[in-house]
Amino acid sequence: MTYLKLLLTAFFWGGTFIAGKGLAGHVHPFCAAFLRFSIASFFLVILVIRQEGRLPRLYGRDVLLVLVSGSTGIFAYNLFFFSGLTMINANRAALIIATNPIFISLFSALIFKERLTPLKIIGLVLSVSGALIIITGGDIGQIFKTGLSRGEMAIFGCVFSWVSYSLLGRPLTARFSALVSVCYSSLAGTLMLFFPAVSKGLFSALPEYGMLEWVSLFYLGCFGTVLGFYWYYQGIKEIGPTKSGVFINFVPVSALILSYFILNEPVTMQILAGAGLVVTGVYITNLSVFLGKNR
Numbered sequence: 001m002t003y004l005k006l007l008l009t010a011f012f013w014g015g016t017f018i019a020g021k022g023l024a025g026h027v028h029p030f031c032a033a034f035l036r037f038s039i040a041s042f043f044l045v046i047l048v049i050r051q052e053g054r055l056p057r058l059y060g061r062d063v064l065l066v067l068v069s070g071s072t073g074i075f076a077y078n079l080f081f082f083s084g085l086t087m088i089n090a091n092r093a094a095l096i097i098a099t100n101p102i103f104i105s106l107f108s109a110l111i112f113k114e115r116l117t118p119l120k121i122i123g124l125v126l127s128v129s130g131a132l133i134i135i136t137g138g139d140i141g142q143i144f145k146t147g148l149s150r151g152e153m154a155i156f157g158c159v160f161s162w163v164s165y166s167l168l169g170r171p172l173t174a175r176f177s178a179l180v181s182v183c184y185s186s187l188a189g190t191l192m193l194f195f196p197a198v199s200k201g202l203f204s205a206l207p208e209y210g211m212l213e214w215v216s217l218f219y220l221g222c223f224g225t226v227l228g229f230y231w232y233y234q235g236i237k238e239i240g241p242t243k244s245g246v247f248i249n250f251v252p253v254s255a256l257i258l259s260y261f262i263l264n265e266p267v268t269m270q271i272l273a274g275a276g277l278v279v280t281g282v283y284i285t286n287l288s289v290f291l292g293k294n295r
Contacts, residue, residue: 002238005231006247014254016224017090018262019216020082027213029082031205032220034197037074037190039221044183047230056180065172066184073165074189080157087151089265094255095134096155098278101248102127103163105285111167123285130277133270178233186225249279 023032048055058066084093102124109116116124148156165185172181209217235244252275259265 002235006235006244007250009228009231009235010247010250011254012223012228013251014094014256014258016220017085017094017255018258019219019224020085020093021090021259021263022212022216023082024086027082027209027217028197028200028205029079029086030193030196030200031202032082032217033075033078034190034193034202035217036078036220036225037186037193039218040225041183041186041190043222043226044179044186047226048180048183051179052177055183056176058184062172062175065169065175066188069165069169069172069181069185070188070190070192072161072168073185075192077158077161077165078189078193080154080161084151084154084158087149088155089259090263091256091259091265091267091271092134092152093155093158094252094259095271095275095278096131096152097158097162098248098252098282099127099131100159100162100166101282101285103159104166107163107167120285123281123283125281126277126284127281130274130279130281132274133277134274178236179230182229182233249283252278 020032027035045055081093105114105116105120106124108114109120169181169185172184175181176184232244232247235247256267256271256275260267
């Protein structure tokens with residue numbers, strides 16, 4: 001059941017790109033992000049109370065850590081996520097975001113002086129090369145002529161928001177369980193998103209949302225956030241972080257498949273080649289951790 005839950009988690013996370021693309025152009029990014037995490041926060045609070053008996057109290061420095069986590073992993077990430085999906089295809093966005101573990105390894109080495117092993121370097125090169133192939137359609141030299149599009153820059157904003165969340169949020173996960181940390185980050189991010197969402201006409205727009213918009217928001221909040229994170233951290237508890245982390249490789253694959261069948265987005269040879277390099281790079285990075293050797 002643990003492996004099945006982790007596989008479904010990867011599927012749910014791949015589906016967030018489809019749901020996000022469904023909202024693009026219909027729901028303002030601030031409104032979409034606020035509603036997604038309002039739904040997620042509601043269920044996360046229930047889960048935490050059920051698991052812990054109550055919401056643990058925050059003291060002094062904890063409040064600052066929660067605010068940092070909420071501003072990076074929730075506020076900034078989702079603003080970039082929903083904005084980027086209004087400009088580029090879901091499959092391309094998913095494959096760019098799939099480089100998250102690579103950049104976390106790179107910045108962990110730069111900031112926390114964690115050793116960048118040869119396997120991690122190979123994984124980094126492969127994943128970044130794959131992302132460049134996806135962005136440029138196979139003509140990597142093009143990026144030096146035209147640069148990144150606004151949509152691609154927004155999705156890379158997701159990557160660096162998540163890297164910041166992962167690294168700066170370490171002290172929070174050391175203080176509390178992963179579920180509590182996610183819950184407080186979600187609550188903080190939701191509060192931060194409230195006023196920007198209101199300024200973009202949240203309340204006047206609510207009656208205009210149709211069934212597709214509400215189903216997409218519920219999916220993002222419940223399946224993409226609550227159930228996905230809950231099952232993922234259950235997997236870490238049952239089989240460890242390294243084995244659980246391998247399932248992240250299936251996220252861009254599921255997004256690629258779902259975007260093809262649901263959104264009719266084209267799957268070109270360049271996208272397949274880039275996807276292969278990104279997934280291989282992430283796998284090699286996880287493999288270096290699994291082997292536990294400084295090669």
